[in-house]
Structure formats: structure tokens, C-alpha cells
Amino acid sequence: MTSTKIAFIGAGNMASSIIGGLVGKGWRPDRIAASDPQQATLERLRTVAPVVTAADNAAAIEGADVVVLAVKPQVMREVLEPLAPALRRQRPLIISIAAGIEISSLEHWLGASLPIVRCMPNTPALVQSGATGACASAAVTTEQRQAADAILRAIGIVLWVDDEAQLDAVTAVSGSGPAYFFLVMEAIQQAGVDLGLSPEVARQLTLQTALGAAQMAVTSDVDAAELRRRVTSPNGTTERAIAVFEEGGLRQLFARALDACAERSRELARELADK
Numbered sequence: 001m002t003s004t005k006i007a008f009i010g011a012g013n014m015a016s017s018i019i020g021g022l023v024g025k026g027w028r029p030d031r032i033a034a035s036d037p038q039q040a041t042l043e044r045l046r047t048v049a050p051v052v053t054a055a056d057n058a059a060a061i062e063g064a065d066v067v068v069l070a071v072k073p074q075v076m077r078e079v080l081e082p083l084a085p086a087l088r089r090q091r092p093l094i095i096s097i098a099a100g101i102e103i104s105s106l107e108h109w110l111g112a113s114l115p116i117v118r119c120m121p122n123t124p125a126l127v128q129s130g131a132t133g134a135c136a137s138a139a140v141t142t143e144q145r146q147a148a149d150a151i152l153r154a155i156g157i158v159l160w161v162d163d164e165a166q167l168d169a170v171t172a173v174s175g176s177g178p179a180y181f182f183l184v185m186e187a188i189q190q191a192g193v194d195l196g197l198s199p200e201v202a203r204q205l206t207l208q209t210a211l212g213a214a215q216m217a218v219t220s221d222v223d224a225a226e227l228r229r230r231v232t233s234p235n236g237t238t239e240r241a242i243a244v245f246e247e248g249g250l251r252q253l254f255a256r257a258l259d260a261c262a263e264r265s266r267e268l269a270r271e272l273a274d275k
């Protein structure tokens with residue numbers, strides 16, 4: 001699989017992270033091609049790995065087994081339509097990482113039901129700690145799905161959903177999720193300062209606590225609720241804080257926030273489909 005020929009259309013942040021992860025896992029850089037309008041972007045990519053940089057998108061996809069669409073959603077249509085005849089002939093696996101673009105829109109612009117994997121990665125992919133939700137179109141074979149899984153695992157974990165509509169929930173949980181945790185970090189840090197800590201001490205304590213809690217939750221054989229119960233002694237300090245969160249309706253607030261996020265994800269998909 002590491003000699004599969006992969007073409008990246010768009011060589012920005014996400015493409016560069018996926019390529020860095022793939023090469024780090026032993027994928028051959030000479031089997032990876034990338035195209036981008038900016039020469040400087042391609043040069044930056046070559047400092048990550050000595051991949052083949054193509055003069056244009058059409059040259060990049062030549063002979064590719066997998067084509068990764070790593071451009072912004074707003075330019076997807078203008079990128080895809082000129083490539084459609086070649087992609088229909090070649091029938092590579094197409095992986096789209098563009099937020100909000102539905103498989104039906106991609107099929108429409110391609111003019112055929114090609115094998116497509118649509119996925120929703122998140123920002124920690126940039127440090128190879130991402131969480132990606134993925135969904136395969138009916139034309140994707142088992143081998144192609146395995147190839148997509150192996151490629152996307154270069155930037156973190158991959159969870160598959162059968163129903164594409166669930167990618168709106170994926171967006172609400174993990175796509176936008178890093179921002180919720182950043183917000184919680186901001187809030188804890190500020191509260192620490194308000195309690196008299198210096199900003200630097202509050203910052204380091206907050207970040208290491210977030211990291212330590214995440215590592216415990218990921219490696220533990222019990223769930224987050226049980227971990228929380230174990231650090232909440234009856235009549236202790238943590239119990240007092242948790243009671244304030246519960247009284248303030250924190251769970252309901254998260255439910256409303258994620259609901260609003262999923263609704264915006266559906267709206268964006270409709271807007272992008274009409275472009």
C-alpha cells in the first residue's frame with residue numbers, strides 16, 4: 001500500500017500534514033505528487049518531504065490511484081470540473097477533506113459516480129493528533145476504503161460512519177471540537193488568574209492539566225464519567241466545583257452548542273451545493 005500513487009490537489013496545511021505523516025510512516029515520496037498555484041507553497045512542501053511537485057492539477061493526477069482533494073471548499077467546483085473527464089477515464093479513489101461538500105455535489109461536478117471518500121478531519125491533524133470522521137460512497141471497494149483509512153491515519157485516528165448525514169454530527173463533535181476545548185482552557189486560565197495566579201503559572205497548569213486529563217481518558221479502561229467520579233471525593237473541593245457546573249446547566253449548554261454547530265454544517269453544505 002505504501003507504493004500506492006497518490007496525488008494531492010492543493011498543497012496547503014492539511015496536505016502538508018498528511019504527506020508528512022505518510023512519509024514518516026514509510027510511504028515513498030516519489031509516489032506522492034502535489035499541485036498548487038503557489039510555487040512557494042510547493043517549495044515549502046518539499047521541505048517536509050521530497051515529493052513530486054506537478055506543474056498543474058492535470059499533471060498531478062496522471063496515473064494516480066488516489067486523488068486527495070485538499071483545496072478550500074469555495075474553489076472545489078472550479079478545481080474539479082476541468083479534471084472531470086480525466087478522472088472519469090482513470091477512476092481513481094477520490095478523497096475529499098473539504099468541509100461541508102457533499103458526495104452528491106462532488107459526483108455532480110465530476111459527472112459520474114466515482115469512488116469517493118468524504119471526510120472531516122480536525123485541526124490537531126496539523127500535529128498528527130487529529131480525529132477524522134469518514135464516509136465512503138457506494139462505488140468505493142473494500143480495498144479502496146482500506147487505502148483511505150491508511151492514508152487518513154497519517155494524521156490521527158479515523159472513524160467511519162455509514163450515513164453521510166452523520167458527518168454533521170462529526171463536525172459538531174470533533175471538527176469544531178478543538179475550539180470548545182480551547183475555550184475551556186481560556187476560561188480555566190482566566191479563573192486561575194482571578195484567583196491570584198500569574199498568567200504564566202495559570203497557563204502552564206491549565207495546559208498540562210488538559211493534556212494529562214486527555215492522556216488519562218485515552219489510556220484508561222473506564223469512561224470519562226467514572227474517571228471524574230474517582231477524582232470527586234464526597235464533600236471535597238472538586239465536588240463543589242462540579243456542582244456549580246451542573247447547577248449552571250453545562251450539559252444542556254453543550255447540547256445546544258453542538259446542535260447549533262450541526263445545523264450550521266447542514267446550512268453550509270446547502271450553500272456550497274448551490275455554488
Ligand SMILES: NC(=O)c1ccc[n+]([C@@H]2O[C@H](COP(=O)([O-])OP(=O)(O)OC[C@H]3O[C@@H](n4cnc5c(N)ncnc54)[C@H](OP(=O)(O)O)[C@@H]3O)[C@@H](O)[C@H]2O)c1
Nearest residue numbers: 010011012013014036070071072073097098099121122123
Ligand atoms: N486546516 C484544518 O484544520 C482543516 C480541518 C478540517 C478540514 N479542512 C479542510 O481541508 C481543506 C484544506 O484546508 P487547509 O487548511 O490545508 O487550507 P490551505 O492551507 O489554504 O490549503 C489549500 C491550498 O489549495 C491551494 N489552491 C487554491 N486553488 C487551487 C487550485 N485551483 N488548484 C490547486 N490548489 C489550489 C491554495 O492556494 P492559495 O493559498 O494560493 O489559495 C492552498 O495552498 C479545506 O477544504 C478545509 O475545509 C481543514
